Amino acid sequence: MTAAERVPVLMYHRVGEVHASVESRYCVTPGRFAAQMGALATRGYRAVGIDAFVGWLAGGPQLTAGDFVLTFDDGFRGVREHALPVLERLGWPVAIFLVTDLLGGVDAWNASGRHGGGTYPLLTPDEVVEMQARGCSFHSHTRTHASLPMLADGALADQLTGSRAAVEKLLGLRADLLAYPYGHVDDRVEAAARAAGYRAAFSVQPGFNRCDLNPFRIRRLDVFGTDSPGALLRKMRLGSNDGSLRNLLGYYWRQAVGTGR
Numbered sequence: 324m325t326a327a328e329r330v331p332v333l334m335y336h337r338v339g340e341v342h343a344s345v346e347s348r349y350c351v352t353p354g355r356f357a358a359q360m361g362a363l364a365t366r367g368y369r370a371v372g373i374d375a376f377v378g379w380l381a382g383g384p385q386l387t388a389g390d391f392v393l394t395f396d397d398g399f400r401g402v403r404e405h406a407l408p409v410l411e412r413l414g415w416p417v418a419i420f421l422v423t424d425l426l427g428g429v430d431a432w433n434a435s436g437r438h439g440g441g442t443y444p445l446l447t448p449d450e451v452v453e454m455q456a457r458g459c460s461f462h463s464h465t466r467t468h469a470s471l472p473m474l475a476d477g478a479l480a481d482q483l484t485g486s487r488a489a490v491e492k493l494l495g496l497r498a499d500l501l502a503y504p505y506g507h508v509d510d511r512v513e514a515a516a517r518a519a520g521y522r523a524a525f526s527v528q529p530g531f532n533r534c535d536l537n538p539f540r541i542r543r544l545d546v547f548g549t550d551s552p553g554a555l556l557r558k559m560r561l562g563s564n565d566g567s568l569r570n571l572l573g574y575y576w577r578q579a580v581g582t583g584r
């Protein structure tokens with residue numbers, strides 16, 4: 324077994340039916356999700372728990388090459404209905420970041436129509452408890468999905484501590500991992516997350532994670548509903564959100580002419 328040097332973290336949002344073409348970026352259909360997971364398993368990739376990954380970042384036990392982390396932002400109900408059965412068959416853990424004031428509601432932050440799609444139901448508290456018993460882990464995505472750098476200090480602290488407390492109260496476990504809504508983070512937000520007792524936080528900056536990374540700027544690869552299984556494999560290979568064949572060929576070209584990194 325080769326020790327992992329760089330670990331990808333995949334970021335998904337909704338799994339379900341796509342009702343408008345603008346939704347296809349952030350929504351993966353159930354069939355495509357199953358095909359993506361199947362392709363990863365066939366190539367020898369294996370999802371590991373988020374705690375093992377964060378422990379590795381902090382100098383803990385090593386991970387194995389091919390290990391990756393699977394995350395879902397927002398806590399849509401479709402994850403339970405469509406993704407969880409696929410992941411249970413593979414025995415793969417999943418981490419879900421919840422918007423705690425909106426449990427049992429809808430993704431109200433998308434209701435502005437900015438994405439042109441509708442709103443979709445979010446997991447209820449009972450479903451979260453049931454999914455925890457099935458091996459899912461739950462973490463904070465703030466109280467209301469606010470863009471954190473926009474907030475004054477008091478509201479920022481409230482979003483961070485309030486959502487942590489809500490997850491801990493619901494599940495009776497320490498909840499000290501955060502995903503920044505929209506990936507928005509700056510130095511003040513990072514300091515507030517540390518002050519609120521978080522151990523690590525996930526951004527949307529693409530790339531691989533190496534064990535010397537700032538644990539409050541964990542990188543994630545954004546999986547689009549338009550990604551074929553082959554495109555996802557290329558993203559994993561390149562550590563890039565660009566899973567096009569052209570990008571992979573460019574990578575090999577740069578390697579061949581000696582300018583690759």
Ligand SMILES: [Zn+2]
Binds near residue numbers: 396397464468504505
């Ligand atoms: Zn989100």
